[in-house]
Amino acid sequence: MNRFIGFVKKEFHHIFRDYRTMLILFGMPIAQILIFGYVVANEIKDVNIGILDKSKDNVTQEITNKITSSGFFILSDNINSDNEIEEAFKKGVVRQVIVFEPNFAQKLKREGVVNVQIIADASDANTANMVSNYTKAIINNYVQTNLNSRGLPYKIIPEVRMLYNEELKGVYMFVPGTMALILMLVSAMMTSISIAREKEMGTMEILLVSPLKPLPIVVGKVIPYMALSFINAILIIALSYFVFGMPINGSLIFLLLETLLFIFMALSLGILISTVSNSQMEAMFISMFALLLPTMLLSGFIFPIENMPVVLQWLCNLMPAKYFIIIIKNIMIKGSSVLIVWKETLVIAGMTVFFLAMSVKKFKVRLE
Amino acid sequence: MQKQTENIIEVKDLVKRFGAFLANDNLTFEVKRGEIFGFLGANGAGKTTAIKILSGLSYPTSGLVNVAGFDVYKQRNKVKENIGYMSQKFSLYEDLTVKENIRFYGGIYGLSNKYIKQKTEDLLNRLKMTQIQNSLISSLPLGWKQKIAFSVAIFHNPKVVFLDEPTGGVDPITRRDFWEMIYEAADAGITVFVTTHYMDEAEYCDRVSIMDQGKIKALGTPTELKKLFKADNMDEVFLKIAR
Numbered sequence: 001m002n003r004f005i006g007f008v009k010k011e012f013h014h015i016f017r018d019y020r021t022m023l024i025l026f027g028m029p030i031a032q033i034l035i036f037g038y039v040v041a042n043e044i045k046d047v048n049i050g051i052l053d054k055s056k057d058n059v060t061q062e063i064t065n066k067i068t069s070s071g072f073f074i075l076s077d078n079i080n081s082d083n084e085i086e087e088a089f090k091k092g093v094v095r096q097v098i099v100f101e102p103n104f105a106q107k108l109k110r111e112g113v114v115n116v117q118i119i120a121d122a123s124d125a126n127t128a129n130m131v132s133n134y135t136k137a138i139i140n141n142y143v144q145t146n147l148n149s150r151g152l153p154y155k156i157i158p159e160v161r162m163l164y165n166e167e168l169k170g171v172y173m174f175v176p177g178t179m180a181l182i183l184m185l186v187s188a189m190m191t192s193i194s195i196a197r198e199k200e201m202g203t204m205e206i207l208l209v210s211p212l213k214p215l216p217i218v219v220g221k222v223i224p225y226m227a228l229s230f231i232n233a234i235l236i237i238a239l240s241y242f243v244f245g246m247p248i249n250g251s252l253i254f255l256l257l258e259t260l261l262f263i264f265m266a267l268s269l270g271i272l273i274s275t276v277s278n279s280q281m282e283a284m285f286i287s288m289f290a291l292l293l294p295t296m297l298l299s300g301f302i303f304p305i306e307n308m309p310v311v312l313q314w315l316c317n318l319m320p321a322k323y324f325i326i327i328i329k330n331i332m333i334k335g336s337s338v339l340i341v342w343k344e345t346l347v348i349a350g351m352t353v354f355f356l357a358m359s360v361k362k363f364k365v366r367l368e
Numbered sequence: 369m370q371k372q373t374e375n376i377i378e379v380k381d382l383v384k385r386f387g388a389f390l391a392n393d394n395l396t397f398e399v400k401r402g403e404i405f406g407f408l409g410a411n412g413a414g415k416t417t418a419i420k421i422l423s424g425l426s427y428p429t430s431g432l433v434n435v436a437g438f439d440v441y442k443q444r445n446k447v448k449e450n451i452g453y454m455s456q457k458f459s460l461y462e463d464l465t466v467k468e469n470i471r472f473y474g475g476i477y478g479l480s481n482k483y484i485k486q487k488t489e490d491l492l493n494r495l496k497m498t499q500i501q502n503s504l505i506s507s508l509p510l511g512w513k514q515k516i517a518f519s520v521a522i523f524h525n526p527k528v529v530f531l532d533e534p535t536g537g538v539d540p541i542t543r544r545d546f547w548e549m550i551y552e553a554a555d556a557g558i559t560v561f562v563t564t565h566y567m568d569e570a571e572y573c574d575r576v577s578i579m580d581q582g583k584i585k586a587l588g589t590p591t592e593l594k595k596l597f598k599a600d601n602m603d604e605v606f607l608k609i610a611r
Contacts, residue, residue, distance in 0.1 A: 006475030010464065017463045202457030209423050209453040210476045211445055 003212060007220035014194065015224060021190065029182045029232050033239045036174035047131050048076040050094040052085065055104035063116075063156075066142050067098070072134050089121050096120045096131050113155045122162035132160045175240040176328035177301030179233060180321035183259070184266050184295050187229045189287035191270030195221055196283035199274075214363060222267050229266070233259045249335030258331065258345065262324045265348050268355035269320075275362035295321045323347045375434075376401045376528055376559045377422065382431035384417050391417040393582040395431070399561060399575075401527075404554050406573030407563040410610055413579040415563045416532060422561070423453050423530050436527040449477070452521035452529035452558075456536045458513045460520070462506040466497060469505060470520060477524035491519055511542035515549065522553055529553065531562040535569065547572050570602040578609050585609045 015021050049067075053060050068075045076093055079085060088094045099117040101107070108114045118135050122128035136158045147154045195218075198204040207217050237255070240246040248255065269291070277283040296302055298312065299321035305313055316322050323344040330336035338345070377399035384392040391414045399405045409415045420426040422435055424444045433440040436450035460469045467488060474484040492498045495515055505513060514534065522529050531550075535543045547569070554560050562573065570576050570590060577587040586593055586609055590602055599605045 002481075003476050003478055006472055010461065010468070010472050013464055013468065014461070201462070202455045202459035203461060205425060205455050206453060206459045206473070207476070208425055209448060209451065210473075211448045211478065212476050213445075 004216055004220055007212070007216070008223050011194070011221055011224045015228070024190065025186060025228055025232070026235075028185070029178075029236055030239070032178050032182060033175070033236050034243075036178050045072060046074050047072060047096065047127075048094050049073045049131075049135075050079045050085070050088050050097040051075060052079040052082070052097060052099045054102040055100050057103075057105035059105040059108060060100040062146065063100075063139060063142050064098075067135065067138050070134075070138055072131075085119065089119075094121075095127065096135065098135065108154050108156070112153060113157060115157050115159050118158050118160045120160065120162055128162055132158075132162075136160070174301075175236070175244070175246050175332070176325040177296075177299065177321075179236050179259070179328060180262070180299060180301065180324045181292070181295055182232060182236065183229055183263055183324075184291050184321060185287075186232055187225055187263050187266030188270035188273065188291055189284065191222055191225050191267055192273035192277065192283040192287055193280050194225070195271065195274035196277050196280045200279045218271060218359075222271070225270075226263055226267060229263045230260065233263070246332060248332050250331035250337065254338065255328070255331045258324070258327050258341075261345065261348055261352070262320070265320055265352040265355065268352050268359065272355045272359045272362070275359050294319055298322070300325055320348055320351050374401045375399065376403075376436060377405075377561065378432070378434040379422075380432040382418070382421065382433055383429045384414075384421060384426070385429045390582050392421070392428075395584055397577055397584060397587060399528075399559060401559055402554060402557055403574045404550060404560045404562065404572070406570050406576035407561060407579070408565065408567070408570055408576055408606065409563075409579030410565065414582040415579055418579075419530050419532050419561070419563060423451055424448055450527045452524065452526040454517050454521040454529070454531050454534055456533040458510070458517040458534075460505045460513060460517055463504060465502045465504055466492070466508075466516060467501045469516065470523065473520045474523055479524060487523065491523070495519065511538055511545070514538055514542070514546060518546070518549055518553075522558055526558060528559040528561060531560065533563055533565070535564060535566060543569070567601070567603040567606050570606075576602070578606060580610055 015025070051064055051067075053064065064075075067073055073096075079088060079097060082099075085097050085099075088097065097119045099119065101115060101117075104114055104116075116139060118132050120128035120132045139156055139158050143154065143156050195204075198207065198221075208214070233256070237248070241248060270287075273283055273286050273290070277286055294315075298305075298316045299319045300316065301321065305316045305322070308316065327341045327344045327348075330341050334340075375398045377397075379398070380396050382392050382395040383390070393414075395418060407415055407419065417426070421428050421433060421440065424435075424440055424447050427441060435447045438446040438450070440447050461472070464472065470488050470491065471484055474487070479487075492501050497512070497516075500508065500512075505516070508516075518531070518534065521531075535546055538546070543566075550560055550562070550572075562569075564570065573590065575587070575589050576593065577584050578593075579585065586596070586605070588596070593599075593605050594601065597605045597608050599608065
């Protein structure tokens with residue numbers, strides 16, 4: 001046990017003495033969560049919109065004025081027919097189009113209820129969501145101040161349609177996604193690099209010649225990173241909860257347990273990478289290209305998986321981060337329990353076992 | 369120098385095969401306790417493969433290998449507790465201090481804190497390194513690293529220490545100093561098994577074996593070998609064998 005503690009202590013020395021490692025470990029998670037967070041939570045300003053007014057009466061004119069004078073929107077294109085809507089989006093001149101149906105004011109007076117259609121370009125899901133919410137708020141405000149306060153019980157119902165990404169996947173995506181990315185990076189990349197470093201420097205040979213068994217060597221190398229990853233995860237959850245108001249509707253303990261499982265999976269992956277690479281460079285490149293990029297692109301973190309070609313969707317199924325993101329979203333947003341996410345949990349656990357088994361096998365081959 | 373007759377390393381018909389390539393072809397030799405045994409050969413002759421098997425880093429394909437009285441295949445851990453190893457890279461942790469490195473290596477051999485502390489002090493005094501005990505290894509010159517690496521390899525008083533090209537890249541004076549340390553260790557009863565390709569160093573050994581293409585081509589004291597091959601120095605002996 002004494003040997004083991006000495007080993008872990010040594011590993012912490014490595015980490016704390018290398019400012020680059022420290023920067024990756026603690027600077028990056030905070031920077032990333034803040035960047036992603038503020039990109040999402042930023043207020044909107046001067047968004048280009050188009051208006052298709054098929055009625056051109058005093059009510060639609062008043063609403064149009066209210067929207068354009070709000071400071072959030074700029075009327076960049078007057079659209080004259082339904083056909084031009086799609087075109088305007090494709091040209092990228094507008095992010096949102098508001099459509100007033102014909103005889104808007106008449107219908108409002110006659111039936112008391114009228115619909116206004118809000119079409120948003122949801123390829124950027126976050127902006128689309130915000131833009132349409134602002135528009136709805138302005139219209140509701142108009143109804144209250146200009147109509148209801150004068151004793152007119154009229155309703156204008158905004159119908160929001162998201163173009164290109166109907167379900168608005170992507171909102172609240174940044175916290176689970178960043179968490180997956182950072183845990184992957186810290187656990188898998190840092191572990192593989194630190195083991196590869198021992199090989200490169202020749203110290204691994206010395207360790208293997210010593211009476212220390214391979215298992216304690218690996219565990220001793222992994223424990224510090226496990227601890228630091230877990231601290232990181234808590235940091236990210238705390239930041240997203242306190243700074244960005246991301247809810248934690250499910251059990252916090254369950255959330256942390258799932259996070260631990262994911263960290264464990266990433267560590268086993270890191271060990272596997274280190275068994276096939278002989279230098280730090282090699283370990284880093286494998287981690288970069290085999291882990292980071294796919295984690296960012298194929299896990300549903302940035303691009304919705306549903307919109308991908310089928311072949312890429314299959315690839316996505318191989319990404320551990322995909323399942324982790326589903327689990328985290330379920331727990332944090334929907335408040336799901338283990339009953340909902342047991343399948344994803346099993347997949348991650350299975351991957352962990354697989355990576356560990358592969359590493360042990362590779363390790364043995366090397367010794368022969 | 370007085371020799372004891374007990375064998376500390378016994379190798380019989382050692383074969384190591386990598387696919388079709390025969391790295392070690394029926395090696396048979398013994399090393400006696402307290403001996404400085406030189407293991408010579410050109411690069412690729414199979415020295416490193418053999419030293420890896422002797423130190424338990426790799427398994428033999430066939431043959432009998434006994435180190436410090438234990439079978440390397442069946443009693444690997446017993447072997448490990450009784451040997452020290454220093455590689456040609458002088459493997460120390462560059463981002464740890466001199467003292468931390470010594471502490472760490474003492475620790476993985478299961479030595480007690482008290483013993484490590486006492487012995488570290490003695491060692492630093494002997495090496496005249498008390499001043500730099502808290503410097504990082506990365507800040508030290510190569511010769512010093514080499515000395516520390518060797519001291520660390522014999523810190524736990526092993527019966528045998530394996531030195532894999534321990535003098536590579538070091539200037540002649542430092543090499544001389546280093547051989548002084550090897551003699552000291554041998555006098556203290558530690559058997560030294562050393563590979564090198566500097567033939568002048570071969571003269572410092574009690575006995576040498578010369579490997580070529582996986583086989584041991586010659587084995588004996590430097591004087592015997594020079595007589596046998598009618599050569600003036602080990603360099604000539606080596607050239608005659610390798611040709």
